Amino acid sequence: MYKIVAKKTLAPAIHEFDILAPKVAKKAKAGQFIIVRVDENGERIPLTIADYDREAGTITIVFAEAGYSTKKLALLNAGDAVQDFVGPLGVPSHIEKFGNVVMVAGGVGVAPVFPIAREMKAAGNHVVGIMGARNQELIFWEEKMKEACSELLVTTDDGSYVRKGFVTDVLREYVEKEGKPDLVMAIGPLPMMRAVANLTKEFEIKTMVSLNSIMVDGTGMCGACRVTVGGETRFVCVDGPEFDGHLVDFEEQLTRSRQYKTEEQHALNRGGCGCGGGGKCHG
C-alpha cells in the first residue's frame, strides 16, 4: 500500500496527490510516468509524474476525473492509500541546451509539462511556457509554471482569463513575432497535441509530444499502448511516452483511445458481475 500524504483539489474535478513511494521518488525523472491501481479490484492506469521530492520520498500526480477509475481515485483523501504504485516508467525527457524551447500545456497537461520545463530551464534554455484551459476555473499551477519557465503565456478558450484563444493561437503569434524556437514540446489532450504538431510542421520546428495511451502493464509486455510512429509500431510505455510529433499517427491514437468507451460507461453505471457467481473477483 502506498500512502497519500497530501491531497489538493486544484480546480473542479482536478486533484493533486503526493504519494509516498521512496524508491520511485529516488529514481523519477522529468517525462516519466507511473501506474496506479486504486484497490484490489482496480484497473492499472498510467499517470505522468508531475513532480517528485527525493528527500520526502514522494511523487506528485495530478489527474482529472475523466472516468470510473479516476473518479474512484478522487474519493481518496490524505491518510488513505492506493493498492499499487509502479514506476518510474518510460524514457525520461531528453534534456539538453537547445536554446529556445517552447513548452505547450493544454488542460491537465500543465502537470507533466512543469518538471520538464524546470529541467529545460536548469539546462540553460530560454523556456517559454504556453498554458491553456477551457476557462479560468480550470487554470492551476500558474505560479509554479512562472518559476519553471523564463516567460509564461496564459490563455483560455472562452476568454474568461488573460485572453481568449487556444494554445495554438498563442504559439502562432509567438513564432510570427519572435521567430522559430529550437524545440516545441506539447502535452495535453490528443486533439491539442495534434493541432500543435500540424502548426509546427508548417514552420518546420522540431516538436515532441507525450502520449497518454491505454495501458495495462506499462512494462512492454502487452502492446495495449501501440502507436504508429513514422510508419513503425512502437509501444508508448517503453519506447515513449515522448515521440516526434510530426511522425505520430494521431488519427489512430484517437481511435485507440476510444476503444473502451462503451465499457467505461458500463462501469460508471455499475451492473452485475460476469464471473458466474463464483465470487472469484473477490478471491
Added chain:
Amino acid sequence: MAKQIIPKKYAMPHQDPQVRAKNFDEVALGYTEELAVAEAERCLNCKKPFCKEGCPVSVDIPEFIALVKERKFEEAAKVIKRTNALPAVCGRVCPQENQCEKFCVVGKKNEPVGIGRLERFVGDYIVQKDERIEKAEPTGYKVAIVGSGPAGLACAADLARLGHSVTMYEALHTPGGVLMYGIPEFRLPKAIVQKEIENLKKMGVEIETNAIIGQIASLDELFKEEGFDAAFLGTGAGTPYFMNLPGENYNGVYSANEFLTRSNLMKAYCFPECDTPVKVGKKVAVLGGGNVAMDAARTALRLGAEEVYIVYRRSRAELPARLEEVEHAEEEGVQFLFLTNPTRYVGSEDGWLTGLECIKMELGEPDASGRRKPVPIPGSEYVLPVDVAIVAIGQGPNPLLTNTTPDLETNKRGNIVADESTGKTSKEGVYAGGDVVTGAATVIKAMGAGRTAAKSIHEYLLSKS
C-alpha cells in the same frame, strides 16, 4: 510378480464441455482420495525409475507414489517438495506425456501411470492443510531474484531451504509470472498459485512487487547499494511478437499477452465488478497454434464469443500445443482453420476490426526442420469476418533489465546467455534461467533452470567465504 495391471489410467472427472465453455471454473476436477490410491496402485515401484529421469526437477516419483498407496499424503507431499516447490501447479500444467509419463514402464504396453494427476492430488491435499514450514539456519548471504515466475520461484525455494536470505523483485502487482497472468483460471486456479507462493514467504522469502529492476534500481545497484551477494534473473519472455501485417493497430486486435493479462490477472471476466474491461468479440480469430493460442481461444469462448477460430498455417499434426489442450478446445467448440495464413486485417472507417484476410496454404517441400513447408495458394485469399483478433505467435525477452546492464551478454534475439548446466552468465555472481535464456518454453523447464542456478549460486557463495 504376476501383478494384474489395470491397462488405463483412472479417468479424471471433468466438467462437461457444454457447461465449462461458459464458466471460468477449473475444467479438470482432480482425483478423489479413492481414485488417487487406486491410480497409485498401478505404479510398479521400479528399482530403476526411468520416470524420475524424465522429470526436469527429478521428483522421487516411485517414493511419493508408494506413500500415496499407504494414504500417507502429507509424507508424499514432503517427498515431492524436496525437489519441487509447486506440485499443485506442475501436476496441472506439465506436459507429462513428454516428460515423466513418457518414460513410465507401465506405459510401454498400457497407459502410463497418471504421475501428473497424482502429483496434483498430493499438491492440492497439502495446499488445503496449514503446512508447517521450517526455516533454515541463516547463512548471512543475500540473493536477489528478478522475476517471480516459475524459474524465480523454484530458485528462491531452494536457496531459502539452504538458509540464504532471498528477496524476489516482481514488476507486476502480483507474484507468479505466467502462472498468474498467462495460464487461465480454468486450467490453473489462481488461489492455488498464491497459496504455494505464501509457503515460500513462510520459508522467509521476501517478495517485493511493483519493483521493476532496470527502472527502480539497476542490477549493479542491487549489488552495490542493497548489498546482495548474488542474483538470479528469471525475467521470462514477456514481450509479444506481432506479425506486422497491415491494420494490426485496428481496435479489436490484441496480443495474447494483453488479452490474457486483462482476463487472468486483472479479472476482466468479472467486469464491471472488477474495473478492467476486455473486448468480448462476437467472432474471434486467434493467430497461432501453441498453448497460448489455445488459452486465448478458450478464454474468448468463456467471455461469451459466439464463434472462435484458431488460424494456423500448418496442419493439425504440427500444432505445437499439447494434444490435451487441443482436444479440450475442440470439445468446447473452438473451430480450427488449418493451412490458413493471415495476410492483413480489415477494418471499418472508424478504425475497428471487421475481418481477417487469410490465404489458404498447401504443404510443399520439407524445410530445414524436416516438416513440409506450407506455401500460399495464389488467389485463394478470403476474408474471415471477425471483430476481435488475438495474436499468439510467440514472445521474446523484455529488454528493460538487459538494457541497463551493459556487461551482461545477450544473443541477437535478446536472450541472456547462460551456461545450461550452471545458469552462469557473463557477469560475476549473476545467474539466469527459464524463458529469458531459452526463449518461450515450459513451466517445469523454467523451474529446472531455477533449481540448477540455485545449486550454482550456493556453491558460488560458499566459495566466497
